[in-house]
Amino acid sequence: MEAAKETCCQNGLAKEMFEQLEHFIVSVNFDPCSPRRKGDLISILHKAQHIFGYLPKELQIWIAKRLNIQHSEVSGVVSFYNYFTTTPKGKYNVAVCLGTACFVQGADKVLAEFERQLGIKGGEVTEDMKFSIDVVRCIGACGLAPVLTVNEKVYGKVAHTDVAKILEEYKD
Ligand code: FES
16 A cells, blocks of 8 residues: 555655545545445545546555455446546636537537647646546536536537637636
8 A cells, every 4th residue: 555655646646635535534434345335435536536636547546455445446436437537637627518419519619629729639638737628428408508617617508619718718
């Protein structure tokens, strides 16, 4: 466990963050034999992502060792839920919905315009860590298609010609 922690720390994941996560794990009192096992693992991963911003492989390995479970179980949960991410996010995360309703209303053009203006692809982050782009599936607001979010703020009926105006809001 210490070795994994060392690797993560070397990769810039701070010691205090591990301490916060450790504190949470202790409070959850994870028991691999409990029927609550999966729910508790999900809560721990939520907390870890909240603390670190994302769930890189080294952190997943650390969590698996800490909980005495296989890394494959942790990575299985991380890859199953859209909410979890293994790549860092920018200060402003643009999440473009490419679900069917949004796609047929031109969400792919909106995505392409964000990619062009920010110079990154979906799943990437700008060099200054200011913006990242995510491609998501239906977020349950199909009536507003095409829909995207920037952090918590929802934008509906977006056209590719609106992209510059939206980015302007986050030029600080
Ligand atoms: S398909 Fe985009 S919100 Fe439902």
